[in-house]
Amino acid sequence: MGCCCSTSKRTGTPGYEEPTVLASQTPCEYHDPSLNVTVSEVEALHELYKKLSNSIIEDNLIHREEFQLALFRNKNKKNLFADRIFDLFDLKRNGVIEFGEFVRSLGVFHPNAPLEDKITFAFRLYDLRQTGFIERGELKEMVLALLHESDLELSDDMIESIVDKTFSDADINGDGKIDQDEWKAFVSKHPSLIKNMTLPYLKDITLAFPSFVVRTEIEESDM
Amino acid sequence: MEQKGGVLMQKYELGRLLGQGNFAKVYHARNLITGTSVAIKVFDKEKILKVGLVNQIKREVSVMRLIKHRRVVELYEVMASKTKIYFVMELAKGGELFNKVLKGRLEVNAARKYFQQLISAVDYCHSRGVCHRDLKPENILLDENENLMVSDFGLSALVESKRQDGLLHTTCGTPAYVAPEVINRKGYDGVKADIWSCGVILFVLLAGHLPFHDSNLMELYRKILKGKFKFPKWFAPDVRRLLSRILDPNPKTRISIAKIMKCSWFKVGLENPDITATENQELATLDADGIFEACENDGPPIAESKHELTKPCNLNAFAIISFSTGVDLSGMFQKTVSMKEMRFMSKKPASSIIFKLEEICKRLSLKVRKKDGGLLKMEGSKEGRKGTLGVDAEIFEITPHLHMVELRKSNGDTMEYQKLFTQDIRPALQGIVWTWLGEQPQQDQQHHEVVQEEHQPSHTA
Numbered sequence: 124m125g126c127c128c129s130t131s132k133r134t135g136t137p138g139y140e141e142p143t144v145l146a147s148q149t150p151c152e153y154h155d156p157s158l159n160v161t162v163s164e165v166e167a168l169h170e171l172y173k174k175l176s177n178s179i180i181e182d183n184l185i186h187r188e189e190f191q192l193a194l195f196r197n198k199n200k201k202n203l204f205a206d207r208i209f210d211l212f213d214l215k216r217n218g219v220i221e222f223g224e225f226v227r228s229l230g231v232f233h234p235n236a237p238l239e240d241k242i243t244f245a246f247r248l249y250d251l252r253q254t255g256f257i258e259r260g261e262l263k264e265m266v267l268a269l270l271h272e273s274d275l276e277l278s279d280d281m282i283e284s285i286v287d288k289t290f291s292d293a294d295i296n297g298d299g300k301i302d303q304d305e306w307k308a309f310v311s312k313h314p315s316l317i318k319n320m321t322l323p324y325l326k327d328i329t330l331a332f333p334s335f336v337v338r339t340e341i342e343e344s345d346m
Numbered sequence: 347m348e349q350k351g352g353v354l355m356q357k358y359e360l361g362r363l364l365g366q367g368n369f370a371k372v373y374h375a376r377n378l379i380t381g382t383s384v385a386i387k388v389f390d391k392e393k394i395l396k397v398g399l400v401n402q403i404k405r406e407v408s409v410m411r412l413i414k415h416r417r418v419v420e421l422y423e424v425m426a427s428k429t430k431i432y433f434v435m436e437l438a439k440g441g442e443l444f445n446k447v448l449k450g451r452l453e454v455n456a457a458r459k460y461f462q463q464l465i466s467a468v469d470y471c472h473s474r475g476v477c478h479r480d481l482k483p484e485n486i487l488l489d490e491n492e493n494l495m496v497s498d499f500g501l502s503a504l505v506e507s508k509r510q511d512g513l514l515h516t517t518c519g520t521p522a523y524v525a526p527e528v529i530n531r532k533g534y535d536g537v538k539a540d541i542w543s544c545g546v547i548l549f550v551l552l553a554g555h556l557p558f559h560d561s562n563l564m565e566l567y568r569k570i571l572k573g574k575f576k577f578p579k580w581f582a583p584d585v586r587r588l589l590s591r592i593l594d595p596n597p598k599t600r601i602s603i604a605k606i607m608k609c610s611w612f613k614v615g616l617e618n619p620d621i622t623a624t625e626n627q628e629l630a631t632l633d634a635d636g637i638f639e640a641c642e643n644d645g646p647p648i649a650e651s652k653h654e655l656t657k658p659c660n661l662n663a664f665a666i667i668s669f670s671t672g673v674d675l676s677g678m679f680q681k682t683v684s685m686k687e688m689r690f691m692s693k694k695p696a697s698s699i700i701f702k703l704e705e706i707c708k709r710l711s712l713k714v715r716k717k718d719g720g721l722l723k724m725e726g727s728k729e730g731r732k733g734t735l736g737v738d739a740e741i742f743e744i745t746p747h748l749h750m751v752e753l754r755k756s757n758g759d760t761m762e763y764q765k766l767f768t769q770d771i772r773p774a775l776q777g778i779v780w781t782w783l784g785e786q787p788q789q790d791q792q793h794h795e796v797v798q799e800e801h802q803p804s805h806t807a
Contacts, residue, residue, distance in 0.1 A: 161355050163425035175678060194677040204672030232675065248673070249664070265667045272670060273783050275691060281745055289663035309664070316664050324679035327423070330411035331679060333404045335391065335426045 163329050165226055170332035172222050185220035203268040207248050232322040241320035246306045256300035262286050353378070354432065355425055358386060367484070369393060374437065384422065387433040394431060406501050409476055415732070417467035419487065419497040438495045440488030444550075447483075451554030454582070458614060460486075461548045463494040465612070468540050469603045470731050471499050473761060477536030481543035482523040483550075521563075522546065522556050526571045526595045538597035541606070545592030552585065553578050557593065571595060584611040658696050658720025661742040661750055671784045687754045688767070689783040690775070696720065696741055696749055699778055703739050706774045710766070712737065723756065726766075731759040735766065750783070 175193050176185045188198040190209050195202070212220045212228040220228075230236055231244045247253075251261045263286045270277055293301050293309040301309070310316050324331060352360040354375070361374035364385060375386045394400060410421045423434040443460060446452065452460075464486065468478065478485070478499050487495045525542035527534040549557040557575035560566040569575070573595035577586050588611050591601035606612055669689060671677075692699055700722065707714050707724055712735075716723040720742065726735035736757030742750045753771070755763040 161357055161425065163355060163423070166426070167424075171678065194675065195671065196677070202670070202672035204667070204670045206672070208673065208675070229675075249667075262663055262667075266663050269667045269670050272672070273691070273781055273785075275781055277748070281748070285663050285666070285744060288660075292662065293664075313662065313665065316668055319668050319673045322675055322679070324676060327411050328679075329424045330407050330421060333407045333424045335394070335400055335404070335431050 161329075163334070164325075166334040166336070167329045167332040168226055168229065169222065170334045171328070172225050176220075176222075183222075185225065187218070190220065202272060203251075203265065204248070207251065211244070211247060229322075229325065232320060233325045234321050234323060236321075238317075241317045242307055242310050243303075245310070245317050245320055246303055256302055257306065258300045259286065259290055262289065262301075354386070358384065358434065360386065365484070370433075375434075383437045383439075385419075385435045385437045387435060389431040389433070391426065391429050391431050403501070409474075410499065410501065413471055413474060413476060413499060415467055415470045417463050417493070417495055418471060418499050419495050435497070436495075438487035438497065439490040440492055442483060443486040443488055443494060444483035447550060447554060452551045454552065454585075455615065457548065457551035458612070460494045460551060461544070462612065462616060464496065464544055464547065465603060465606060466731075467494070467496045467499075468544060469607070470759075472537050472540070472603065473731060473759075478540050478543075479528075479536050481540055481547065483547075486547065521566065521570070522558055524570070525597065526573065527597050529567055529570060535597055537603075538600050541592060541600060541603060542597075545589055549575070549589060549593070552581060557589075582611075584609075588612070658741040658743045658749065661744050665742075666744065666750075669783050674784070687752055688772075689750055689752045691744075691780045691783065692749050692751060692778045693747060693780050694749070694778045695746075696743065699741055699749060699751060702775065702778050706771060709774070710770055726758065730762045733758050735759070735763055737763070737766075737771070 172185070173183070175189055176183050178189050178192055179198060180186055180189070187206075187209055191200050191202070191205060192198040194205055209220065210216075212224055214224045214227070215221070231240045246257070249257050249261065249265065251264065252258075263282065266282055266286060270282075290299075290301075293305055295305050295308065354360060357378055358375040359378055361376065363371060364374050365372040370387045370389045373386045373388065375384050376382070377384055394403065407421065407424055414420065419438060420436040421433060422436065425432040425434065451457075464481075468481075471478065476499060478496065480498065481496070485497050487497055489495055521529065523543045523546045525534070525539040528539050546557055558566060558569045560569060573593055575593065577589070581589075588601075588606070588609055592606070594600040667673075694702075700717075703722055703724075704714060706712075711727045712724045713727065714722060715725050720740055722739040722741075724737045724739065726737075728734065734757065736755065738752075738754050738756045740752045740754075742752070744750060753767070
């Protein structure tokens with residue numbers, strides 16, 4: 124299982140990778156081999172992936188519109204955060220989420236994935252301009268985006284004071300931006316901030332998208 | 347046949363063989379990660395493929411995922427290898443209930459307890475649109491505390507396939523538990539058919555033998571179709587009345603579960619429902635999730651005791667943006683928006699929000715159990731499917747003039763909560779809500795329905 128030299132047997136699916144290989148390469152496994160995603164879980168994710176990646180363009184790749192359709196039931200709905208998540212999932216930065224990218228990125232959202240990974244992912248998500256820091260301007264932009272998303276209009280003074288208050292708590296060294304360490308400290312004080320980095324659905328994914336097709340070599344215990 | 351020491355998917359260590367049916371073998375197994383014991387049902391893939399029911403089984407598995415009741419054996423995981431399909435399930439440590447009956451009929455109170463538990467499990471599943479269709483002794487198990495657990499709920503495809511094989515009829519004669527309309531093989535209502543089987547099971551518990559019995563299969567069918575059976579002389583009038591209403595060969599006039607639950611024989615001993623224990627567990631896990639961290643009121647304590655409430659927690663900017671629907675990936679996994687937590691913004695001061703919530707409680711006869719740091723714990727007055735409903739409302743301060751309120755279920759049956767929320771709580775809040783967070787415009791939701799196929803479990807086969 125998980126042999127390193129396996130060649131993809133399925134050529135029909137671009138971006139399709141051997142579930143056994145992926146199963147041993149999800150983020151969870153890097154930290155603790157006992158928490159790895161099983162082959163069955165990867166197979167189940169493939170069932171889900173097939174559905175999402177063919178919802179608009181039937182090419183087995185998740186395009187931005189398909190991602191928006193899945194999240195918002197509306198392919199044209201733009202959202203700053205969804206855009207950021209799409210970009211983070213699109214590891215190769217080629218404008219689509221391939222199956223391998225899908226499985227690896229979702230691994231962070233597994234209830235058993237290390238907290239550290241979730242904290243880092245959230246940091247990268249909020250570091251809009253990828254400078255290695257969450258800047259004050261970025262935080263304000265995100266608050267505005269959230270308010271806009273919910274049709275809330277607040278006075279600029281009010282928004283400024285919300286952002287100021289948060290910055291005075293999180294920006295420990297007072298340099299006007301939040302670095303990784305400050306972010307970690309802030310999250311450990313407010314663990315609910317990364318609640319959205321966990322998807323309980325991944326726990327029973329094999330029930331939500333059962334797949335009885337096995338394309339891989341799995342050892343058989345003969346029963 | 348017995349095999350030990352095999353490890354499945356690097357996750358489960360297989361133990362002894364627990365049972366064997368036509369379609370599957372059941373093994374004891376241990377989850378190597380958590381150490382918990384489970385039962386693994388192993389199906390021969392080829393057989394399943396041959397009867398062409400893969401899609402139906404998949405559909406049923408994904409419906410079963412939503413069934414969580416302590417009297418129903420939980421399905422944890424489904425796996426497949428080249429030749430086998432594995433169902434990882436909760437282990438019922440007490441074995442089959444009918445091993446008890448083999449030693450002789452049960453006392454009325456013991457039989458009643460099992461029947462109550464059976465009805466509560468069946469009622470819960472029916473409320474989720476899931477029927478069993480094959481309730482029979484092998485599927486009625488016990489946990490380590492001698493409480494009943496129903497297995498194989500919602501997996502009727504595997505039942506049907508047994509029939510296609512013709513195996514069910516030849517093996518152990520279990521049509522004894524099957525309702526007349528099922529024998530007739532007309533389209534039938536799975537709800538009513540399950541009620542019939544529950545009646546047969548109750549009869550067997552009390553009598554120690556089957557109500558319908560004949561060594562000739564055709565003769566047995568005839569008896570079932572006519573609903574012809576005799577009560578043993580020790581059956582009291584009240585239970586006779588109940589059983590005649592359940593074992594009514596006409597599914598249209600057969601008693602409903604709601605009526606069974608209202609009947610006086612059934613209600614004896616129910617004042618102390620055994621539900622509370624799990625619900626407490628459920629609560630504990632919820633708390634462990636840390637829905638919101640304990641409130642840190644680092645500011646100076648407010649010098650007023652007019653309100654019984656302490657100041658609500660502050661909500662920082664990152665907490666606000668974490669509620670964005672754009673970060674909520676759950677839409678990929680489910681068709682309907684879940685109502686685990688609902689949040690709204692309000693421009694009213696905390697005291698008015700609390701006043702409004704208390705007013706709603708009074709009207710809906712909910713008790714306010716606890717108030718603390720902006721958290722209101724409310725509780726229903728009636729026993730529901732999974733205990734009394736508990737609703738938490740938590741108020742967070744964003745600025746003194748802007749609050750966010752989060753409402754969530756803390757206890758009880760999700761469907762009952764959703765009904766209460768949409769029909770009563772939400773409309774009543776109108777006066778204080780500025781806007782609900784994370785709401786999708788209506789027309790957008792419909793668009794999605796076209797894309798993702800719907801599967802509604804139906805009662806009729």
